[in-house]
Amino acid sequence: MTATSEQLKIQHQDNANRAERLRDAVVVQLQALLDKHELTLGVPIESRVKTWASIEEKLQRKGAKLENIFSLEDLIGVRVIFLFRSDLDLAIKMVTDHFEIHSAEDTSDRLGESEFGYQSQHFVVRLPSQWLSLPSLTGLGDFVIELQLRTLAQHIWAAASHKLQYKQETGVPPPLRRAITRVSALLEIVDLEFERVLEERRKYVEENQANASDDEPLNVDNIASILASLLPANNRKDGEHYADLLPDLIAFKVDTRKKLTEIITRHKSKIMQSDSEHLARRKRENEPVTERDARGVFFAHIGLAREALRMEFGSKKVSDVMARNRKS
CATH class of the missing domain: 3.30.460.10 (Beta Polymerase, domain 2)
Known part of the structure; x- marks a missing residue:
């Protein structure tokens, strides 16, 4: 009806x-x-x-x-x-x-x-x-x-x-x-070319992981690959902005795969301890439980990398560089 x-x-x-x-x-x-x-x-x-x-x-x-x-x-x-x-x-x-x-x-x-x-x-x-x-x-x-x-x-x-x-x-x-x-x-070509870029990027990342030179300059893709290979997967966050980390690394002349790998490896136990301490502080202060709290992590991969920079070069210097880069 x-x-x-x-x-x-x-x-x-x-x-x-x-x-x-x-x-x-x-x-x-x-x-x-x-x-x-x-x-x-x-x-x-x-x-x-x-x-x-x-x-x-x-x-x-x-x-x-x-x-x-x-x-x-x-x-x-x-x-x-x-x-x-x-x-x-x-x-x-x-x-x-x-x-x-x-x-x-x-x-x-x-x-x-x-x-x-x-x-x-x-x-x-x-x-x-x-x-x-x-x-x-x-x-x-x-x-x-x-x-x-x-x-x-x-x-x-x-x-x-x-x-x-x-x-x-x-x-x-x-x-x-x-x-x-x-x-x-x-506009149809735009869709097709984006797909080709994605495929070429995928091939680059795969080949880079297998054959990359220690002296290869850092870029957003190999930073992601290095951190993924050295840090716990549970800390990784979807959509991490590796492009924001790159100028911070370059400012301290951490500009190759080898240099980033050495710093992360040298400070890994301390940055993971820092992660646990930040998480414990949140619990002590009864802060609202987030999805990352439930997973038992505080820092994402980029945060852990910056913690390694702080331990290598000093917290104030890293904070100053980050503030300067955010303004530029």
Whole structure:
């Protein structure tokens, strides 16, 4: 039975807060899954609950009919934008593994081989039953959620084509088609070139670990590799900013693999003792328990490397260099 506009409006008002609660919970769960799988976002997760004004306009424009507000597939929308195409591919599997899929579409399937247009992965999902058993999600199983997954390059195209209203080739004035086709091709090349950079970086890291010279100058990749080989894996933090550590090392002429390795090795027992002491202090002072506290660590790899610098060159000198580098 088709609901009237007034009935849908009342249903929207009655369920808007529940929809917002579900939106917030889905974003939290998605972010946890992305962190677990170490997938790189291009921008923070975007989400919204559709307003009644937007719903009403869409129904009028498309002449659509709904049985109830819960049959509106994009009432709750979440968009995840990835920096790399390979992360998008992994995210598609992640979604299919963790959500109940109501429908799925790769919008590029709408395009012919010589056509350009909007590209994105669209899913309409429900929460799995095990999630709905959580107190924070109880009673939210009547909603569906629209998930959109795309790369940053695809998102640039989506945003620009929405503004220009050039969503497909047929909508583009003939004099502009060559220019807009070049833009579409360039954005696809961006995705492909990023993937090539990732692959070349992976090969470099693998070869570097096996064949690197002691005198090789430090860079962000071999710093990460050196610290990973010398320090406990439990201390490592996702997304460590090795680029921030590099100028601190260079300031003290710790500029080769050999020099960094020697300093870490020389002070390893002391920096691990410092890690334990900082953790014990947090417990004594009853500071809020963090995820790292639960893992029994205080410093990340970069923090341990800076502790080694302090022990080698003095705490004040290291603090002064860090302050100076942060200003530059």
